Amino acid sequence: MESRYNPAAIEEKWQKTWTEQGLDKTITDSNKPKYYALSMFPYPSGSLHMGHVRNYTITDVIARLKRMQGYRVLHPMGWDAFGLPAENAAIDRGIPPAKWTYENMAQMQQQLKRLGLSIDWDCELATCSPDYYKWTQWIFLQFLKAGLAYQKEAAVNWDPIDQTVVANEQVDGEGRSWRSGAKVERKLLRQWFLKITDYAEELLNDLNKLPGWPERVKLMQANWIGKSTGAYLEFPIVGMEEKIGVYTTRPDTVFGVSYVVLAPEHPLTKRVATQEREAEVEAFIQEVSNQSELERTAEDKPKRGIPTGGKAINPFTGEEIPIWIADYVLYEYGTGAVMGVPAHDARDFKFAKEQNLPIKVVIVPQAEADKDSTPQAAYTEPGIVVNSGQFDGMASTDAKSAIVEYAEKQSFGKARVQYRLRDWLISRQRYWGAPIPVIHCPNCGTVPVPEEDLPVQLPENVEFSGRGPSPLAKLENWVNVPCPTCGTPAKRETDTMDTFIDSSWYFLRFTDAKNEQQVFDSAKTNDWMPVDQYVGGIEHAILHLLYSRFFTKVLRDRGLLNFDEPFQRLLTQGMVQGLTYLNPNKSGKDKWIPSYLVSNPNDPRDPQTGELLQRLYATMSKSKGNGVAPEEVISKYGVDTARMFILFKAPPEKDLEWDEADVEGQFRFLNRVWRLVTDFTPQSRKVSNRQTQLSKAEKDLRRAIHIAIKEATEDMEGEYQFNTAVSELMKLSNALADASCKESPIYAEGIETLVVLLAPFAPHISEELWQQLGHNESVHKQAWIKYDESALVADEITLVIQVNGKKRADLQVPAQADKAELEKYARESEIVQRFLEGKEIKKVIVVPGKLVNFVLG
Ligand code: ANZ
Ligand code: ZN
Numbered sequence: 001m002e003s004r005y006n007p008a009a010i011e012e013k014w015q016k017t018w019t020e021q022g023l024d025k026t027i028t029d030s031n032k033p034k035y036y037a038l039s040m041f042p043y044p045s046g047s048l049h050m051g052h053v054r055n056y057t058i059t060d061v062i063a064r065l066k067r068m069q070g071y072r073v074l075h076p077m078g079w080d081a082f083g084l085p086a087e088n089a090a091i092d093r094g095i096p097p098a099k100w101t102y103e104n105m106a107q108m109q110q111q112l113k114r115l116g117l118s119i120d121w122d123c124e125l126a127t128c129s130p131d132y133y134k135w136t137q138w139i140f141l142q143f144l145k146a147g148l149a150y151q152k153e154a155a156v157n158w159d160p161i162d163q164t165v166v167a168n169e170q171v172d173g174e175g176r177s178w179r180s181g182a183k184v185e186r187k188l189l190r191q192w193f194l195k196i197t198d199y200a201e202e203l204l205n206d207l208n209k210l211p212g213w214p215e216r217v218k219l220m221q222a223n224w225i226g227k228s229t230g231a232y233l234e235f236p237i238v239g240m241e242e243k244i245g246v247y248t249t250r251p252d253t254v255f256g257v258s259y260v261v262l263a264p265e266h267p268l269t270k271r272v273a274t275q276e277r278e279a280e281v282e283a284f285i286q287e288v289s290n291q292s293e294l295e296r297t298a299e300d301k302p303k304r305g306i307p308t309g310g311k312a313i314n315p316f317t318g319e320e321i322p323i324w325i326a327d328y329v330l331y332e333y334g335t336g337a338v339m340g341v342p343a344h345d346a347r348d349f350k351f352a353k354e355q356n357l358p359i360k361v362v363i364v365p366q367a368e369a370d371k372d373s374t375p376q377a378a379y380t381e382p383g384i385v386v387n388s389g390q391f392d393g394m395a396s397t398d399a400k401s402a403i404v405e406y407a408e409k410q411s412f413g414k415a416r417v418q419y420r421l422r423d424w425l426i427s428r429q430r431y432w433g434a435p436i437p438v439i440h441c442p443n444c445g446t447v448p449v450p451e452e453d454l455p456v457q458l459p460e461n462v463e464f465s466g467r468g469p470s471p472l473a474k475l476e477n478w479v480n481v482p483c484p485t486c487g488t489p490a491k492r493e494t495d496t497m498d499t500f501i502d503s504s505w506y507f508l509r510f511t512d513a514k515n516e517q518q519v520f521d522s523a524k525t526n527d528w529m530p531v532d533q534y535v536g537g538i539e540h541a542i543l544h545l546l547y548s549r550f551f552t553k554v555l556r557d558r559g560l561l562n563f564d565e566p567f568q569r570l571l572t573q574g575m576v577q578g579l580t581y582l583n584p585n586k587s588g589k590d591k592w593i594p595s596y597l598v599s600n601p602n603d604p605r606d607p608q609t610g611e612l613l614q615r616l617y618a619t620m621s622k623s624k625g626n627g628v629a630p631e632e633v634i635s636k637y638g639v640d641t642a643r644m645f646i647l648f649k650a651p652p653e654k655d656l657e658w659d660e661a662d663v664e665g666q667f668r669f670l671n672r673v674w675r676l677v678t679d680f681t682p683q684s685r686k687v688s689n690r691q692t693q694l695s696k697a698e699k700d701l702r703r704a705i706h707i708a709i710k711e712a713t714e715d716m717e718g719e720y721q722f723n724t725a726v727s728e729l730m731k732l733s734n735a736l737a738d739a740s741c742k743e744s745p746i747y748a749e750g751i752e753t754l755v756v757l758l759a760p761f762a763p764h765i766s767e768e769l770w771q772q773l774g775h776n777e778s779v780h781k782q783a784w785i786k787y788d789e790s791a792l793v794a795d796e797i798t799l800v801i802q803v804n805g806k807k808r809a810d811l812q813v814p815a816q817a818d819k820a821e822l823e824k825y826a827r828e829s830e831i832v833q834r835f836l837e838g839k840e841i842k843k844v845i846v847v848p849g850k851l852v853n854f855v856l857g
Contacts, residue, residue, distance in 0.1 A: 005674035007638025011764045015113060023778060024118040026074050035071035036528050037063040038507055038567075040536030040544070041078045044104040044126075045085065048111045050576040050620055050646075050658070051537070053630050057643050058573060058652050058720070059535050060117045064760035065716055067118075068784040074528050076510040077112065077119045079105050081128035082433045082499045084167070090464040097432045098460060101128055111630070116639050116763045118780070123513040127502035132509065133434035134455035135519040136502055139551070140437060141448050142558055148195045151446070154425055158187035162467045165189070165429040175295070186289050192427035192436060192495065196550050200225055200419040203549055212569030214653070217541045224542050226420025231404045233339065233413035235260050237272060238311040238320060244268065247334030247418055251407070252399040253341040255388035256362035258352065260312045261305065261324045261338050264288040265331035272323050274309030281308055281325060288327045296327045303328045303351045315412040316389070316403075326351065334418055342378065349378035362387050363396050424547070426498040431462060431471045433496030441483035441490035450484050456492070470494050503544055504551040507531055507566060519560070526562045534567040535652075541572065571720060574655040576646075577617040578626030585611055594625025617657045628658050640762035641667040647722040647761055669730060670765055673754065676736055677769040680751050697741040699795055704735035705750045706791035712757050713784070722761070729757055756782050800851040801826050803835045819846045826852035 018024060039059045042052055056077075063075035079101075086097035093100075105126060112119065125132050143149040156165045161180035165187075170178045177184050196203075204225045207218045230249035237244060244260055262269050264285045273281040284306050288296065295301070305326030312323050328347065329338055342352030342359040352359050363383040364371055371386040385391045385399045394402060407413030427436060435456040437449035449456055459478045462471040473479065473494040483490040511528040512520040536544075545567070552566040581593040583606050593613055598604045604613040620627040633642045644666040650656040694702065708728045715725035736750045752773060759766040759779045770779035794815050799822060801809045809831040813822065823846055826832055832854070840857040847853075 003678065005671050005765070007640060007670075007764070008635075010768045011114075011116065011639055014764045014767050015116060018118075018778075019113075021778070023780060024075075024120055025122060026072065026076075026120045029072055030527075032070055032072040034074070034528055034532075035063075035066040036074045036511075036531045037066065037533050038074075038076070038510070038531045038535070040534070040540060041080050041503070041506060042108065043083060043085070044079045044081050044101055044108055046104040046107060048108055048630055050628060050630060053115060053642065054576055054646050054652075054656065055535055055537070055573055056112065056115060056117050056119075057646055058571065058722075059533065060115075060119075061643075061647065061716070061722060061760045062533055062535075062720070063118055064763065064780060065784065067780065068756075068759070068782060070783065074123070074510065075117075075119055076123040076125075076513070077117075077121070078123075078125040078506055078510065078513075079127065080499065080503050080506070081105065081126045082133075082496075082502055084170075084430070084432070086432045087430060087464065094464075096460065096462075098128070098458075101126075101432075114634065114639060115630075116643070118763070123510050125506065125509055125513050127434075127499070127506065128432070130455045130457055131516070132506075133502070135509065136434045136497065136505070137437040137449070137454050137456060138451060138519055139505060139555070140434075140497065140501070141451060141454075143194055143554065144438075144448055146554065146558065148198065148554060149192060149426075150195065151190050151192055153188045154191040154193075155186045156189050156191065156429075157184045159184055164467065164469060167428070175291075183290075186291075189429075191425050193423040194426055194550075196424045196547075197419060197421055199550050199553050200227070200421050202553060203421075203546065206549070206564055209565055210568075210570075213567075214570065214572055217538070217545070217570060217572060220541045221546055224421065224546065228418045228420070230416060230418065231400075231407065231413055232335065232416040233315070233407055235312040235315060235321075235339070237268075237323070238313060240271070242268060242271070243412075244312055244323070244337050245335040246337045246339045247416060248339055250341065250344065250400075251403045251413070252385060252391075252396045253344045253362050254314070254316050254339065254403060255385075255391070256341045256343050256360045257314050257321060257339045258342055258358045258360060259322045259324050259340040261326045261329050261340055262308075263329040263331035263336040264325050264327065266325075266329075266336045269308065269325055272308045272310030277307065277309040280306060284325060291327065297330065302354060303347065305351065305355065315407070315410070322357075324355075332422055333420065343375055344378055344380055346378045346380065349375075360387065367393070424498075424550075426501060427495035428498055429470045429473075429494075430496055431458070431464075433499060434458075434502065435472070436493045436495050436497055438493045439481060439483060439490045440493065441486065441488055443488050444483055444485045447483055447485050447490070453484070458496075470496075472496070500543060500547050504547040505555070507534075507548070508552075508555070508561075522560050522562075525560075529561070530563055530566050530568045533569045533571065535571045535573055538572040545570070571652060573652050574650060575619040576656050576658060578620040578624070578628055578658045579615070580618050580624045580626035581613040581615055583609070583611055583613055585609075589623050592624040592626075596625070617655075619655075620658070633663060637663060637667045638670075638764070640765045641670055644670065644726060644762055648726040649723065651723050652720050669733070670762060672737070673733055673758065674765065674769070676733060677751055677755060678772060680742070680747070680773075694746065695741060695744075696795070697739065698744050698746045701735060701739045701741060701744075701750055702746050702791050703794065704732060705746070705753050706787040708732035708735075708757065709753060709785050709787040710792065713787070716760070726761065729754065729761075732757070753785055755779060756785055797849055799825065801829060801832050802851060802853040803832070804856055805853060808832060808835055815849075819848055822846050822848065822852055826854075 037059045039055045063073050067073045081101050086101050089095055089100045090097050157171050159166050159177040159180055159182050161182040166177050171184050172178060175184055204222060204227055207221060228249055230247060231251040232245055232247055234243040234245050303326055305324050308323045308325060310323040311320045314321055340348045342348040343361045344363055359374060361371055361375060363379060364386050365383045367384050382396045385394045385396050391399050391402060404415050437454060437456045439447045439449060441447050459475055464471060479492050481490060481492055508520055508525050511525045515521060548566050555561045579595050581598050581604050583591050583593055593606055597607050604615055606613055618624055645663045648666060649662055712725040712728040715721040732754050739747055741747055755766050755769050767779050796812045797815045799811045799813045800807055801811060809829055811825060811829055813825045823844055841854055842857045843855040845853040
């Protein structure tokens with residue numbers, strides 16, 4: 001028998017055995033209830049970082065627990081494998097994207113296997129593989145059929161040097177392309193969209209069906225959807241047939257409108273401009289078109305705008321008001337036009353002040369307030385309506401509906417609900433993504449690729465220069481195809497899909513990953529779905545989760561799924577942070593001083609300047625030099641210690657500070673468990689005493705065992721407080737080490753319980769110890785142990801005795817003693833009798849299970 005804990009040997013041995021035995025395969029025994037545990041799948045960047053390790057360890061513990069609790073568990077893994085880094089690698093290093101990606105996947109799979117994760121590799125998928133993206137394309141065609149995919153002109157970031165479109169994240173804070181350094185322009189190109197706005201209301205309402213999601217995430221989603229209720233009102237244009245429609249949340253302020261503002265992109269801008277202002281208006285539009293939305297709407301920057309010279313009429317007052325153009329009005333929101341009410345909107349107030357426009361009060365805090373003075377700031381609260389004709393004197397909240405009703409009757413307006421959510425722009429002018437499966441025919445227009453022709457394969461031999469249009473557009477023999485409908489020479493769509501599409505349905509494919517006939521067999525998918533527990537980073541709180549919810553609802557409406565929401569419970573794990581130092585006098589990347597450059601941690605100094613540094617924990621990253629590579633820890637302490645540390649150091653949703661001393665603490669704990677179990681021989685188990693009546697020592701130990709089972713289980717289930725669950729295991733190991741009944745069967749029960757409870761956390765050492773205890777079957781196939789309620793009850797309790805509220809003694813008494821008996825025990829105690837001698841007892845207070853207090857006269 002191995003006498004020393006040797007993690008490397010044990011881990012290698014069991015990882016091999018489990019693979020051979022197929023222990024991690026999804027159990028298909030359909031009599032068992034299902035459990036689907038899912039980690040957000042990784043981008044195959046080439047190496048695992050500590051954040052991955054944390055993410056997958058969390059779902060692994062859950063998966064292992066659930067298997068032991070009698071569930072059939074799906075715990076799959078795959079690769080979010082399309083995307084830009086592969087193209088950059090191709091440009092920078094001349095490696096084809098596919099080669100780079102598949103090599104990274106192979107490397108990361110090895111790393112994952114070393115972590116002892118119970119992943120069913122039979123369900124592995126990669127989004128860049130034709131047998132996956134065939135179905136991504138198929139799903140796109142279903143959206144197209146349902147009228148949920150369409151093309152329209154949209155602004156893109158255009159790099160004029162490289163002659164290519166760049167993604168938002170490739171444009172720096174100054175609006176320059178990361179590659180060429182050129183100032184990025186906004187250009188209108190025909191783009192593909194998915195109509196997520198059709199589902200805005202359901203996506204919002206169904207957040208109520210997700211009690212297992214963090215409130216914070218639901219709030220972020222709700223804000224992103226951004227439902228707003230208000231009114232659509234029409235302002236006729238002087239001298240023209242057309243009207244300007246505005247969207248407002250404050251119809252109650254319509255009598256205070258001093259001007260109307262159009263977004264620079266609004267189709268009416270040029271038409272409303274008077275001749276003498278035309279050139280200026282044109283120039284302004286040109287100027288704004290180069291700004292990003294962020295620049296245009298930033299709070300702190302002055303609002304820029306110019307008058308068009310045109311005039312509109314306020315339909316409520318008949319008053320003529322000027323029509324302006326301003327950069328802060330966004331074309332994509334509402335109607336792309338707003339009514340300006342400076343007295344009651346902070347932004348309009350600022351704009352009116354800057355541009356010298358009239359400010360008219362129409363709401364006051366109380367009826368007595370002065371309604372004709374010029375305000376110092378916008379009054380944005382509800383109040384009493386003034387200066388508003390027949391609506392004067394109404395509460396502004398009531399005036400809202402009254403004014404909308406009036407507008408409806410006069411047919412120049414109506415109530416309207418507006419969402420901030422916009423349709424999802426999914427086309428990317430890139431190579432490494434799923435080609436959008438349509439063909440553009442001069443006769444038939446846009447023709448879907450017939451389903452039997454899928455997948456539209458990505459050609460492999462492509463040149464990457466990093467310049468010019470998408471490499472696909474340059475491949476003549478790929479682009480030119482006959483139209484599937486009429487046979488005329490036609491052209492393939494050369495845009496590929498946003499990689500967020502790939503990840504919007506991968507959790508469905510996992511349930512039937514190898515299906516070559518269908519996207520998935522609905523019976524299987526409906527059986528496994530929804531995911532019972534999803535775990536991933538908060539950075540995906542909005543887009544990935546919203547898109548996945550959207551896809552689920554669309555596929556449900558296409559008859560493929562029978563549930564509304566894909567992820568029943570969501571856990572957003574905290575960041576893994578490493579120690580680093582900060583020089584507050586430096587800026588940019590240079591301000592981070594990696595800890596290995598700091599010679600004296602008690603007096604941390606900048607090695608270059610000698611300045612005093614701040615010591616802090618920050619998310620591990622290359623730029624801060626504070627990362628700890630998983631391999632480093634694993635080769636020093638083993639995987640089980642790394643897992644234990646990660647689970648013990650912080651609750652899963654909180655940030656975790658990497659601390660080598662605590663890693664060592666967990667290593668010592670596993671060594672302690674190792675000794676406890678290996679010192680216990682099956683021999684000593686046989687010499688068990690036969691008495692049915694348990695000794696006090698045995699009762700105490702049994703109680704400790706069952707408390708550990710109860711507490712650890714509860715911690716692991718509800719809120720996944722693995723840190724306190726590990727503490728319970730530590731307590732149990734202490735109780736076993738201190739036990740004075742090591743020959744008893746209760747001790748044997750304790751040893752076995754400890755190993756079983758440890759199994760989900762530290763799968764290798766627990767398996768080894770389990771076998772050493774003489775078992776043939778895997779510890780991971782054991783049933784999770786249930787606690788015995790009766791074992792939890794203590795025989796005796798400690799009773800505190802007070803005199804006049806002051807503690808004078810404590811006493812061991814039977815736990816089931818009632819109030820009268822407790823008082824009797826207390827009175828009989830020697831010490832108390834000394835205190836009570838010759839005194840009059842005015843009152844006796846008995847708190848059952850706790851104390852007896854004698855109040856003396
Ligand atoms: C007049 C008004 C008076 C407004 C007032 C507010 C206060 P939410 O809640 O976000 O929906 N708005 C409408 N469309 C806009 C666009 N395309 N670009 C910029 N601003 C736009 O906000 C709706 C309000 O934002 C609308 O209500 C409109 O200003 C402005 F005392 O109309 B309001
Ligand atoms: Zn055709």
